[in-house]
Amino acid sequence: MRLRAAHVRVRVPATSANLGPGFDALGLALGLHDDLEVRALGSAGVRVDVEGEGAGEVPTDEQHLVVRALRAALDHVGAPQTGLHLVCRNRIPHGRGLGSSAAAVVAGVLAARGLVGDPDVLGDDDALALATELEGHPDNAAPALLGGFTLAWAGERDGGVRAVRLPVHPDVVPVAVVPQQHLSTRAARGVLPAHVPHADAAWQAARAGLLVEALGRRPDLLLDATGDRLHQGYRRSVMPESLALVDALRARGVAAVVSGAGPTVLALARRAAAADGTAGSAAGGRAGEPDGPATDADAAVADAFGGVMAGWRVLRLPVDADGATVRTLLD
Ligand SMILES: Nc1ncnc2c1ncn2[C@@H]1O[C@H](COP(=O)(O)OP(=O)(O)O)[C@@H](O)[C@H]1O
């Protein structure tokens, strides 16, 4: 096997995993992206330039997560290793529950797909399996790769990861409320119990099933459908403000959950109808200000803040329907 391309460009969306009841299974791709450009170099070694999120914080050598995933993917398909120059333009905040690490892993795997340049190598199934192995759970990797709303599970016979895309009602607008505080997914997984009550598991199974119907066809059911008893409560001690916001929003009828392992809060809101009956839209776009369409949760979000959560950003984000993409550049 050889590398057929020397210059590729990859785009990967942010993702929100769990969505309440779908721990380690459900995830949603969001319209906030990291862009990556990779050149294969004749010489050995690696150079990494990072702009935006993570600049000055993430390693810029072989330990960089995108580099590690890219090299793992080349090894996985038996392709040769090469010198690399990466330019990372990051918009997904790190350590906030918006899938930055899964995006980095998927970016590396798709960059390898682009460099190898063989349509039979590193297809979506293989890329998902590899990304899940590197990330540890599939619920961010699946929507990052496939786009939209996804359900991932381990196959009955071989335990191999599988994923399907599910429909999303066009009125649904994800609203991410993002704190300044970082929390690693590893730390947030560390506070989960080894066992949960059978009654809670049964209660949760109904909601996970209902969420597929609510997100796809019945947004009016989203509040009931986003209940959770398997992870958010156990994580309250490591993100008390996030859970207080989830509680305040849910008390106001908003389908709010912890995004991924937190501490971002995600509201699955609905596009507000404008006075003339058309879908509403809001101006804005600066970081920290809503920049998508007006939603039925806007007043509740403003009210629930109570002026005490300075520095949090409210991002109305579209659902990303495309998932990760890779393009080969000729130069
Ligand atoms: N684009 C990236 N490039 C390099 N490393 C990254 C990138 N995105 C995430 N990481 C690594 O992953 C860590 C965050 O992962 P994690 O704790 O799983 O949080 P989340 O995925 O929710 O943002 C960062 O602190 C960084 O070490």
Ligand SMILES: N[C@@H](CCOP(=O)(O)O)C(=O)O
């Ligand atoms: N199911 C995982 C999801 C982690 O998502 P992230 O965006 O915080 O990495 C969990 O809840 O631990």
